[in-house]
Amino acid sequence: MKYSAIRRMAKLVQRSDIISFAAGAPSADTFPVDDIRRITASVLENDAKAALQYGLTLGYAGLIDAVVDFCQTRKGMSVAVEQVCITSGSQQALDLIGRLFLDPGDVAFVELPSYVGAIAAFRNLQAQTVGVRHANDGIDIEDLVRQIKACQQSGGRPKLVYVIPNFQNPSGITLSLEKRKTLVEVADRFGLMIVEDDPYGEVYFDVHSAGALRPIRTLDGENRVIYLSTFSKILAAGLRVGWIVAPAKIIEKIDLAKQATDLCGSMLDQRIVTECWRQGVILRHLPAIREFYRARCDAMLEALTEMMPTGVSWTKPSGGLFLWVTLPEQLDSEVLFSEAIAQQRVAYVSGQPFHVNSKGHNTLRLAFSRENEDNIRTGIHRLAGLFKSHLE
């Protein structure tokens, strides 16, 4: 199934009578709407002409300062202003980094499964994506080394490894601290860049687990790691504001590439996000956002435990928006999807498009971001019924 098909599917399942675990968007109920209203009015009251004019390609200076501050206070990551580029969401960051590092035929290693948007961005540039096995503590380092060597031996050009270390989309899995360290060593050894995509890192459910979420970049990875994040999940997704942290020399090249791509991002969006950070809106709302998704995740895990038939397993995320279900081998989640929609009025995303090796037919992604706890129970009940009926 192609990326376009997933998106058509996502549109389809926005029909209101369907319980949707498909949509990957954060819940709009987590957006601090009143604060954004107030701040937007004040930006347009005090500085409208600048907020409505072109700005610098790398981003509004005040927002770059905010990102530096965010990285320091939230991530324990020292970042200089010359190491930051503001992007139109993380998706633009993936595209720009791909353009910089991937010539046609170059190899990017991605987890099995991995984020479809990254896969699409790399493939769009005619890069080759090679899948690496994935365990409950993240990317399988031995398999990565094996794949890099195989690539080199067959004359391929390994360039980067792409990981979502925290509450991965689609699996909900978190990369262990031990493996984060090893990953940097492997990248050093083989001369690869690490693209560390961290949209969900602040959406953890348990404050004790937050310590294990140290950015790979802080583990001797300053020159090896390109760190990405976004305000989409912790403020508002429609304000298209993400960022890249990378060595200054790379940011200079990104500046050039971005100029030819969009000149600059939305200045109004950037000003709003800047003020949301400065005025503490983001930090103030984070606990509520975490609690919001934790409750939904708990409800889903509880329902799965209670209702799913033997042979069905799932991940237990400690943050993020997603969990990952594995069905018995004989079931095909893509085949079951039409039944899930037509008969059960419940939607998910089947697992195959997240696999660059076309495997994963018996897997699927469930997002617990969109539906409330009642709907989650009802939806899981329906899905469990569907799977049972095919296992009898």
Next chain:
Amino acid sequence: MKYSAIRRMAKLVQRSDIISFAAGAPSADTFPVDDIRRITASVLENDAKAALQYGLTLGYAGLIDAVVDFCQTRKGMSVAVEQVCITSGSQQALDLIGRLFLDPGDVAFVELPSYVGAIAAFRNLQAQTVGVRHANDGIDIEDLVRQIKACQQSGGRPKLVYVIPNFQNPSGITLSLEKRKTLVEVADRFGLMIVEDDPYGEVYFDVHSAGALRPIRTLDGENRVIYLSTFSKILAAGLRVGWIVAPAKIIEKIDLAKQATDLCGSMLDQRIVTECWRQGVILRHLPAIREFYRARCDAMLEALTEMMPTGVSWTKPSGGLFLWVTLPEQLDSEVLFSEAIAQQRVAYVSGQPFHVNSKGHNTLRLAFSRENEDNIRTGIHRLAGLFKSHLE
């Protein structure tokens, strides 16, 4: 000089003691700030959650309707909703179209001079840009045909011709109606796409000349022409909203390419622009915008006529933000630039970067958008003094 150097130059000349004819941005004084304030507040009051959530890659449906309406009422152009993609400014449109039509080594024909952002977008994709001569009525059709044939004969792959038909950036020149028709014939004959970039078409100074501005797309060019425009010059540049009109099959491909590029543009920007169109803000403000730039253009033309030494010539734009100066052959505008800044405190952009053939050393672009009439007279006086001192 590279694109990056131009932009560094543009930053430099934002110093307040310098009269700048360099910056290519529209004047923020033309932005309908009060209307935008009111409309933004109402969007966030009535529909905040949707305005702050992800949207469709091709753009907000209400805005696509607005663009269809704009094309019909302002451009006499029938457009279906399936033929529109909203972009993050016209620059993103150039990048997306380049990605779709230009493989590395493919040839894009551009005028001498042409817009640096388009040149950068095409070159960024490793396409080859071939310059075509330019006269006072636009692109030299005979030279275009000659260049296409030469390209074919040398085994090149001619793919598209890029023109800015109305008040071109950088020259201020308008493509004649006759040539618009011929251009479609030539594109048909050689199987080329025409990229018609029209950011300035509504900023005309004389209502009588508006009839001559028919989009090339309306001249039997529906299947040959990709039409681009933007709200940057007629509403606000920092709201990053442009659009592409193209055959529906091309829009489908752009959808896929854009998904991997940014998922979607700023939803808030798109909602604001939509309401500005629906509520008539854009149409209501257009006369004032035209008058604003007309007065500045008149002041610059008058000062040039009065003050410039013999041997210096310039275009007489009937719209837009720019005019184009040609100095006697022995002068080099790039060499003179440092003197212009250091001694005369006046800035322009030298002509060479607009020429893909590295010619144009004795040309320069003057923007009349930024400075008021008094500063325009003072700045031209200083420039005239500088040029005279080098001609004596």
